[in-house]
Amino acid sequence: MKNVLNIATLLFVVIANSLAHGDKLKIANANAAFEIGGVVVTAGETYRGELKVPSGDDEVESFIPITVHNGNDAGPVLSLIAGIHGSEYSSILSMQKLAGLIDPAKLSGTLVIVHIANMPAFTGRTIYFGPDDLKNLNRSFPGDINGTITERIAFILKREVIMRSDYLIDIHSGDANESLGPSYSAYYAEAGGEMVFEESRRIAIAFGLETIVQFAGSYDSVDDAIYTGAQAVTLGIPAIDIESGELGKFGDQYVGPIIDGARNVMRELGMIAGDPELPANPLFISNRTRVFSNHDGIFYADRKVKTGNYITAGTRLGIITDYHGNELETIVAPSAGVLLILFGTPPVNKGDNVVVIGRISESGC
Ligand SMILES: [Zn+2]
Numbered sequence: 001m002k003n004v005l006n007i008a009t010l011l012f013v014v015i016a017n018s019l020a021h022g023d024k025l026k027i028a029n030a031n032a033a034f035e036i037g038g039v040v041v042t043a044g045e046t047y048r049g050e051l052k053v054p055s056g057d058d059e060v061e062s063f064i065p066i067t068v069h070n071g072n073d074a075g076p077v078l079s080l081i082a083g084i085h086g087s088e089y090s091s092i093l094s095m096q097k098l099a100g101l102i103d104p105a106k107l108s109g110t111l112v113i114v115h116i117a118n119m120p121a122f123t124g125r126t127i128y129f130g131p132d133d134l135k136n137l138n139r140s141f142p143g144d145i146n147g148t149i150t151e152r153i154a155f156i157l158k159r160e161v162i163m164r165s166d167y168l169i170d171i172h173s174g175d176a177n178e179s180l181g182p183s184y185s186a187y188y189a190e191a192g193g194e195m196v197f198e199e200s201r202r203i204a205i206a207f208g209l210e211t212i213v214q215f216a217g218s219y220d221s222v223d224d225a226i227y228t229g230a231q232a233v234t235l236g237i238p239a240i241d242i243e244s245g246e247l248g249k250f251g252d253q254y255v256g257p258i259i260d261g262a263r264n265v266m267r268e269l270g271m272i273a274g275d276p277e278l279p280a281n282p283l284f285i286s287n288r289t290r291v292f293s294n295h296d297g298i299f300y301a302d303r304k305v306k307t308g309n310y311i312t313a314g315t316r317l318g319i320i321t322d323y324h325g326n327e328l329e330t331i332v333a334p335s336a337g338v339l340l341i342l343f344g345t346p347p348v349n350k351g352d353n354v355v356v357i358g359r360i361s362e363s364g365c
Pocket residue numbers: 084085088172173174175
């Protein structure tokens with residue numbers, strides 16, 4: 001107690017001296033305490049803990065590990081969410097590293113790191129869907145506290161993380177069955193109103209990846225905004241999506257750009273010192289074309305094509321066979337563009353999105 005009193009006295013003297021010298025800026029910039037999940041994190045402190053996801057009719061409960069660095073000085077609340085899809089490991093491992101690189105004493109604002117949003121999918125090693133209810137967390141917003149486990153996770157993420165954020169970055173990689181390249185940042189170019197898409201665009205560029213995808217469309221209500229980022233922008237919170245990684249890989253070439261990008265955005269927002277390293281020649285992709293499988297079976301990607309290639313309409317991308325090897329379907333590019341995603345493992349189900357092609361924006365922005 002004595003030490004606390006001494007510090008309080010010292011602070012009083014410092015503040016009184018500052019006031020005497022007209023230095024009001026320092027006081028105006030002092031950060032407030034930050035509350036999350038019923039925990040109060042004081043300015044200049046780091047909290048490592050978890051958000052509880054309560055049990056429901058399914059009797060499944062879960063938790064969401066988080067780190068909160070609440071800076072000494074005031075600034076925006078930036079939230080980084082990893083592991084919405086539990087087998088997208090580069091997002092998860094990049095946040096493990098980033099959490100140890102931030103010093104709240106040198107931070108303005110608050111950094112919220114969600115280490116693994118979808119713990120059931122991570123521990124269950126599933127792609128796309130949670131193992132308990134077979135729902136996709138990135139199609140489950142705004143969530144429902146009385147719903148299934150995935151819907152309850154979405155509800156907690158919305159209430160505790162999204163609603164407390166000034167900016168949001170939802171980090172993905174191609175899922176464990178997807179080849180994906182190049183890594184890109186993406187923003188909602190039409191949703192949430194002008195301030196929201198301008199600010200989203202600003203942090204999408206500041207992240208520093210050379211490829212930037214513009215998501216089309218907006219949402220009539222938060223109930224329609226089923227994606228993590230869409231939920232945020234519809235609530236008026238600038239947000240971007242990151243894709244860096246593929247096929248369950250987590251090498252430095254995927255993890256490094258996520259760590260660098262997160263710090264670039266923090267520099268852009270004035271949360272840490274320095275200027276962001278902006279992309280030298282950003283390539284904007286304004287539209288995406290998807291190809292869906294018409295059959296259950298086995299997918300064989302064409303070995304001559306690679307994600308990141310520019311392909312023309314009609315390019316053969318792979319075939320689907322039945323379980324005896326008889327060809328059922330040839331997958332062909334319906335339009336020209338950059339091949340962003342191509343299935344990279346054999347199982348394919350009717351209705352699966354096996355290919356994504358990005359059309360390069362002609363206006364370049
Ligand atoms: Zn994902």
